[in-house]
Amino acid sequence: MKTFSRIFLVFTALVLLAHYLPSAYWMLFSGRYRAPYVAYSCVAGGFVSMRHGGESTDYRNVAGERINRDAFEQLLPFQYAGQLITDGRMPAEICGIVPDYNKISMERSFVKVEPSMLDMPTPNFRPLFEAQSGRLELEAPKDFLRLGKDLEFFVAASNSVDEAKSALFRQALEDIKFRMPAKLVAGNPDTRKAYDEGLYALDADGNLFLIMQKRGQPFVENIAASMSAEDAAQLATLNIRHIVVQEQKNRDIRALLIEADSTVWILHGAGFVLSRIELQGYDYARDELMLRGDMLNYVATVRNEDRIEVLAMDRNFEPLARYGEELMNRSKSRAGRVAAYLLPLALEFDNGKSGYLGIHID
Amino acid sequence: MKAIFYKEWIKTRSYIALITVAHFAMALYAVLKLRYISGQYDAVSVWSAWIYKGYSFYSLYQYLPLFGGLLLGCAQFMPELRDRRLRLVLHLPIGERRAVTMHLAFGLATLLSVAFPALLLMYSAARVWFPPEFAVGMLLTLAPWILSGFGAYFFSAAVLLEGRWTRRILLVLVAAGVLRLFFQELSIGSYERVLAYFILWTAAAFCLPIMSSERFRKGC
Incomplete structure (x- = not known):
């Protein structure tokens, strides 16, 4: 009984340390990592991106060049139709289609x-x-x-x-x-x-x-x-x-x-x-899946802490283009590398991916 | 066994009455609240709140078993420590371990008995307004809260029986860390996959007061 009690107490203490220490560590040292928003521009025939960082937002065109917000919106006319019409910047034709706000709105999904x-x-x-x-x-x-x-x-x-x-x-x-x-x-x-x-x-x-x-x-x-x-x-x-x-x-x-x-x-x-x-790395137990549609395309986005995959498709779900990016996250940061040495074991009961509590060991 | 149970009953009956009344009163209040909600909103809205938002009329009851376990543990073992009277119990002819086990068995039986009428009341009320699935979800949600009462009881007994302050502080820290895990409610029934582990852990925590009592007897 004495040995069992000691083992039980030590085991409980270790479980608690593995649960609370990483949680406290990341409350102190976690940075802010936000996945970029990547969209398919039918106008430019490729992917454009928007990244929030600190006080400013970074907009990039298909070539990866920095552009301003107005130019970014013009590359995604179906998505920003309301803004473009309000500003008088809506083109007379988008990829062969004469824009009609009601139709654009109806086809957005x-x-x-x-x-x-x-x-x-x-x-x-x-x-x-x-x-x-x-x-x-x-x-x-x-x-x-x-x-x-x-x-x-x-x-x-x-x-x-x-x-x-x-x-x-x-x-x-x-x-x-x-x-x-x-x-x-x-x-x-x-x-x-x-x-x-x-x-x-x-x-x-x-x-x-x-x-x-x-x-x-x-x-x-x-x-x-x-x-x-x-x-x-x-x-x-x-x-x-x-x-x-x-x-x-x-x-x-x-x-x-x-x-x-x-x-x-x-x-x-x-x-x-x-x-x-035709997604390449989707795992429903781990990843978030978004499917956006407009008058010409569907775009599927798969996102988790490590990577983002974006697949542009036509209206029949035939692939047109694919984008992938490894994301910066807390485990890749300096704090993450230190944590790998200091906290070799992390135990979570709620990993945010399920409505059930479980035993998740990292 | 009868003598120990009788002694414990005499010693703790006023606290047991207090815990029983608190359990039943809180359960009654939860049921009255459910009745009020069912009268104020249409049934479809109340069911939708349950199905999609995890509405639980019994959430008021959440911390009551924990406080009940803590209070009973203190009520049972604090008087024994006065003038180190526990030494007399530990030298009973039935043996030290058996004597402490009897004390803990009394506590466990008491905690079960005080929770049972409250659970029965809430279960019966739930079945008036909701289908069986709601009642099952309710019991699954209540289970870790009830277990936390047993955990609090074992830890309070272990802390009080522990002779050294450093060990007492360590036990309090472990208790605080562990018992918080019984209240990580995400939605109704979210403990379903880990409930067996929590039951096992609570059952194993039975050994803690026995370990403390052995050290108490040895005076270390």
Whole structure:
């Protein structure tokens, strides 16, 4: 008992030192490292960048030359359309397109996926919006869908199952051969979104379905049956781990499918076209992924503490150009090199990449 | 065993009553708050606050087990140190280690007993307004807080039984560092993956007061 107590106390003290000392060290010596903003300029046919540093911001053109803010904005006319129009600097034509602010605004899209969004203890209850309510804005439904071993609509006010509605939707899913239990369900619960895409669900066999509610009735769709045979064959081979739904005004991007090996696929267009984003170093457990779209291009940005990867694509997600940069971070700084000697072990319970606490040893 | 439990009961019953009332009162207040929130906002908003923002009506209860464990540890072992009366306990025919274990078992049983009615009240209330998943998430969230009470109890006993001030200070520092880790709440159920480690650590902390009592007996 005596030996055990001593070992236990020493072990506890070491764990505490490994947890608190690095944290205190970095509170004292951590510098400020911000990743640059890298965007694809269709005007210049390459990447431009913006870096915040101290009191000033550094803007660079495609050749890496320092430019001023006005020149930077003119290289990204879709992104800064409002400013350019206000200043009277909007060109008469952008890459063969006559600019129309409403169209530019409509075609602008932004999807962001953070590691913590994908690994969060979220209860299996989702709102299934009325997609055709006839109202301009979406309204939160009175019930929540629990789709797992079974399909049930829970009415929040009474904390009970709406058996009739549950049976209606259960039957609709059975009719299109959805096999319980659902392996994965994803949707966007935001009521301020542009429209309702519905819920995407993987059934027990790994088939992907879309579940919607239109005028109180179930609208369910087997995605593979609604896409081209080639895409359906490709979809069947995917090992989907996460589905991200973030509705955009132009309704082009419908869902992001992330495989277990972090390969990212996009479902887009009315016919559920399946396109792969040709990223080289994305890891959904570690990296932040942003997808920006405008009238001509989509740009995917993968970012973590060590590096940034930017991939410019056309509207069909075909790669056009790629940019990569190793980033300066605290571990590469002088304080980081000193820390490597002084603090050989760092233990974190919350590494900011998950909604769960874990044991993260650095 | 009965005699030790009776002795401990007589010694600590007023503190146990205080801790029990505090637990139950805080749980009752949390339930009343939930009832008020459910009356002021529509059910969909309250459910959405739970699902997307991690609303937990029981967060008021967070530090109560910790303070309860600390108070019970002090109530049990401070009187024993007065005039070094603990020496009498350690020389009981049942043996020193067994005697201290009995004292700690009494403390553990007490902490469980005082928390149980409060947990039952909050669980029952949660089931009135929310589905079973909410109640499960609640228990997962409450688990590290309850464990912190046991941890605080073991450390307070170990510190009080420790003879040397340098060791006492070391134990207080370790206790402060460890017990803070029981309150790193990110969202409901965020301890799920590490809860087993925290349970193991708390169970192992049982040895600390026994180690201190052995040194107390030897007078070092």
